[in-house]
Amino acid sequence: MKIIVCVKRVPHTAARIRPAQGSGGAPGRQIQTDGVEFTLSPYDEIALAEAARIKEKHGGEVIALSLGGDDSQTILRTALAMGADSGLHLRAPATVGLELDGFQVASAIAGALRGRPFDLLLFGRLAVDDQSSQVGTLTARLLEIPSVADVTRIELADGRARFHHLVEGRVEVVECPLPAAATAQKGLVEPKYPSIKQIMTAKKKPIESVDAQLPPAALEITAIEPPAPRKAGRIVGTGPAAAPELAAILRREAGL
């Protein structure tokens, strides 16, 4: 079983995001990165943990793939500590994470994988920076393999996969032949933080670095700005005594 897990380096979810200033007072196209801690996107950790679980059960190999600048290699080291056997770095001019659109990223991944046979291609269900939820499905479609998004369970047997995911409030179980792709939803498996030994071992694992082949952009960010501020609110009152007034507000705002 050969499993590829695509991972992305993103600002930590606890990070404050400060858009950079552009020239002449115009909004910038980037965020300020000083003081921002970058981590592996949380859903990608789930995908990695699932790959490690599958390898434990079925044997095989896990390759972590990341696209971006040199900093991507740091994130690949983390992925190697979390169970991947080797890393594949697709070098691209993207240091923060929003520079490339989903088609560019998916095309680069698909291009790199065309000459590298695999059984299972895993992604997180979204990257917590761009939050587009598109690269997994787009890549699978470009590679002409079946895909299922937001999976909460993966079962593999006899060259076929079964993926569980939620559709309209019901769990649908999709069956398809391998190779196939899936994006990991919470509940699939609980990621484990690597031990010191795993971190040390990871330093010796190989990372291959190749230039990403990028098509022209379809979408170009022209500004990143803070969200519109909310107008100041008010405290209606304290304790159950304020319930009648708040109930009237709730009834009005809920449109009852």
Added chain:
Amino acid sequence: MEPKNIAVFVEGRGGRPKKPSLEALGEARRIAAALGGEVSAVAVGPGARALAPALPGASKFFIAEDACASGFIVGEAAAAITGAVRAAGADILLLAATALGREVAGAVAADLGTCVAADVIEIQAARGEMSVKRPVYAGKAVATARILRLPAVITLRPNLFAQAEGGSAPAQVEALPPAGGTSPARVIETIEPEQVRQDLSEADVIVSGGRGLKGPENFKLVEELASALGGVVGASRAVCDAGWRPHSDQVGQTGKTVSPRLYVACGISGAIQHLAGMSSSKCIVAINKDANAPIFQVADYGLVGDLFEVIPALVAELKKGG
């Protein structure tokens, strides 16, 4: 760039278009009017044809009733939608940013050789120029992005755009030819939950609970308030990670990003990743015993108090009726 015609992917539920799809249709009408173009709709699955009378503003309605017969298969849905975009000569495809809409948008974008402009909150379209605004970092920032080639695939965040309304001639129904070949994937089983719940990202009213509830058994308070308001229950990351609520209930940067008309936060202090996921709600109400909790900084209305006293009092008031 001369965008003109627009196609809208419509999801149905109970024989009617879903509200987020009607919002996409409403926005399509607005843009098409500005550009002098036409609006087409497309639906897939055995229930597609039934939606035809309820699509105001759509002049053509493409259906693929044979697709997704076993259940939702993204490849089958995408092939049909791509076919409709081409048949309609559409320059822009709009979809609601529901779980299903997001998934199928990526596959259609691959077919069309473009990316998805995802979870968009505003579209500016004029001849020669088209741009969108979309939240990034779960709403900690807003990006403006220019669309560089057509056709464009755009998913719209639910609850922000005006629904298509009003009477118009029913759309002309056109059946799409079946996609060539058989799909290698099929739905082999559907597991019914005890209760089918509306997806949080589509809900009009969300009542969320956090650690202030002290234990999973106390979520019945939140459920009662949600029920009195006709809403859906959400939860903070802390309580989902603790296993009190399913992960599908989680609101925040690592859960769902939501924009309901009313968001009620009960016993949620307001960690930055939670605020990011809900601060674009139209009205935010916070109930917390700590007057300094960060949640009050984004709330329109706050009540400082013990939720074990306050929520029952609110439910009793709401049950009294207006």
